[in-house]
Amino acid sequence: MAEDYQGLALTTDSAKAAASYSDCMRAYLGFQTDVGLHLKATLQADGEMPMALITRGYFFHLFSIPALERKAADSARSAAEAMATRGGTPREKWHLAALQAWNVGDMTGATDLWEQILLHHPHDVMALRLSHFTHFYLTGGAAMRQSARRILGAWEESRADFGFVQGIAAFAHEEAGDYEMAEAYGKRAVEINAKDIWATHAVAHVYEMQGRQDEGIAWLDGLSGNWDDLNNFRFHTWWHKAMYHLEKGQFETVLGLYDGAFWAEPSDEYLDFTNAAAMLWRLEYQGVDVGERWSALADVAEQHSTDAVMAFADAHYMMALAKDGRDEAAAAMLAALSEKAGTSGDQARATADVGLPVCRATLALCKGEAGEAAQILLPLRDHIQRLGGSHAQRDVWAQMICRAALDAGRYEDARGLLAQRTSTKANSPIAWRWYAEALEGCGDSAAAAVARSNA
Numbered sequence: 001m002a003e004d005y006q007g008l009a010l011t012t013d014s015a016k017a018a019a020s021y022s023d024c025m026r027a028y029l030g031f032q033t034d035v036g037l038h039l040k041a042t043l044q045a046d047g048e049m050p051m052a053l054i055t056r057g058y059f060f061h062l063f064s065i066p067a068l069e070r071k072a073a074d075s076a077r078s079a080a081e082a083m084a085t086r087g088g089t090p091r092e093k094w095h096l097a098a099l100q101a102w103n104v105g106d107m108t109g110a111t112d113l114w115e116q117i118l119l120h121h122p123h124d125v126m127a128l129r130l131s132h133f134t135h136f137y138l139t140g141g142a143a144m145r146q147s148a149r150r151i152l153g154a155w156e157e158s159r160a161d162f163g164f165v166q167g168i169a170a171f172a173h174e175e176a177g178d179y180e181m182a183e184a185y186g187k188r189a190v191e192i193n194a195k196d197i198w199a200t201h202a203v204a205h206v207y208e209m210q211g212r213q214d215e216g217i218a219w220l221d222g223l224s225g226n227w228d229d230l231n232n233f234r235f236h237t238w239w240h241k242a243m244y245h246l247e248k249g250q251f252e253t254v255l256g257l258y259d260g261a262f263w264a265e266p267s268d269e270y271l272d273f274t275n276a277a278a279m280l281w282r283l284e285y286q287g288v289d290v291g292e293r294w295s296a297l298a299d300v301a302e303q304h305s306t307d308a309v310m311a312f313a314d315a316h317y318m319m320a321l322a323k324d325g326r327d328e329a330a331a332a333m334l335a336a337l338s339e340k341a342g343t344s345g346d347q348a349r350a351t352a353d354v355g356l357p358v359c360r361a362t363l364a365l366c367k368g369e370a371g372e373a374a375q376i377l378l379p380l381r382d383h384i385q386r387l388g389g390s391h392a393q394r395d396v397w398a399q400m401i402c403r404a405a406l407d408a409g410r411y412e413d414a415r416g417l418l419a420q421r422t423s424t425k426a427n428s429p430i431a432w433r434w435y436a437e438a439l440e441g442c443g444d445s446a447a448a449a450v451a452r453s454n455a
């Protein structure tokens, strides 16, 4: 029996495997590119180490690609066989059960198991990171913050990777709307480690949500020199910088970041794709000509049109297919999502209730059928969270619903939505312009003039 770097028991006799596994976890916390290499080294040292096999399964899931989902099931089988022979600790057995739950689409069940592990082992960073990943795609910020609050007291400052845990707490508080605490946790983490991109990103979200664009730009510019050897998550952080410039109306800068930083190369990773698609969608709402960029995205989306793994990713793939008129792939995607909707699991339910209708509405919008899109989207206005993702990411659908209502001539609906939007985004010119359009449509020219002047 060995231990990981947090002192948690690992069922292996190989000190080398335990050390490599610790390196793997630390690389995972740091968004480093060598996570997979450390896991490989772990399995080379001990090919039957239960936690290594389970972790391999977990990592396969994180890609959200069908072929790797199947490999996750193989990893769970290997881990179960290894544990049948050599046994396992209660913690490892819970982890195996969590992987098995995830394998059948039961993200809630997996999350419950990770949270149970954390009650007993608050230093299990794998359980912590993964539970926050799934909370993010299930019920969102409040659950993440509660999760963080349960373990923070167990993390003394001198403990290895204390800083990373502050960063995890930062993002959890941000998504729960607790911006002051989020900023404090995030800045503390970055003070400890300027390469902590998750904490950097959490503070970027605070600036985004509070409309502090200039501070956000300075924050990311000041830290971006630390990201060169980090994984693709750095692209998402560049996307956040583009979001500030978008709000400031600096569209050339946004396109420069698109072409040079966060979509410099076509990527197969869903987060990269969602950055790109959602940014093009937003740019077009601002009247920006995005050239041939949808076509390049649609080429990638076609490869994933029948994935149906994550409702959040699917809804972005559909944006590109719909914008570029890839009717055949879009139809195949709707068929795949309908099939997924008839199965069990959290993502199946999210697809059935929200993902599939949102994809249908996206397609309708791109075909000029705003009435149809509004009919689908308006009842979903308060349920988009079910797709998962951050508040900042989901805002693209908040915009889509407003625009669909306006284009469908449903001005009272649009007026209500935009009254909400201008009250939370008082610095957003586009929100005021659209509000003016809604007010005009409702026959209230005086109020429309005020909204236009605010814009």
Ligand SMILES: [Fe+2]
Pocket (backbone or CB within 6 Å): 201, 205, 236, 240, 390, 392
């Ligand atoms: Fe983000």
